[in-house]
Amino acid sequence: MRQPPVNPIAKDALKAWKITASIYMLILWLFIGAGVVLSVIFTIPLWYGAIGIAVGGVLHYIFVFILPKVKWKRWRYEIFDQEIYIQHGILIVSRTLVPMIRVQHVDTKQGPILKRYKLASVTISTAATTHEIPALMEEDASSLRDRISALARVDEDDV
Numbered sequence: 001m002r003q004p005p006v007n008p009i010a011k012d013a014l015k016a017w018k019i020t021a022s023i024y025m026l027i028l029w030l031f032i033g034a035g036v037v038l039s040v041i042f043t044i045p046l047w048y049g050a051i052g053i054a055v056g057g058v059l060h061y062i063f064v065f066i067l068p069k070v071k072w073k074r075w076r077y078e079i080f081d082q083e084i085y086i087q088h089g090i091l092i093v094s095r096t097l098v099p100m101i102r103v104q105h106v107d108t109k110q111g112p113i114l115k116r117y118k119l120a121s122v123t124i125s126t127a128a129t130t131h132e133i134p135a136l137m138e139e140d141a142s143s144l145r146d147r148i149s150a151l152a153r154v155d156e157d158d159v
Helices: 013-041 046-074 112-116 138-158
Strands: 076-079 083-088 094-099 103-109 119-126 130-137
Touching (some): 013 046, 013 130, 083 130
């Protein structure tokens, strides 16, 4: 069996993912709060609200503190002359090989949270699908994009 890829993504990815998860959890907390208010208005037993708060607390802890760490530990990539090797996943770890000859174009993207931490993601498009290497340092993402693009062009010229 092939060894896993060796290159990790940026450590600041943890901060960006925790902020993103917190934003999603804020939406969940708004729904839980609305449920508690409605249970008071319609005289529904308060233990329903207590269960909602407990479940929300557990989910908040899992999604904000545990999953980003596990996700960061599993995300790896490696660039070879003939292929791109990507590993990701939390419970199910996927290892993907993308042949350079199949690469059609390579992009970098950066939302407001990634921009705050000077991170960017590299998106690799083939005819069939799109692959992403998330949360690399901006300079690393740009150089990786350029390297993959150059390797993909070389492979096309050789064919």
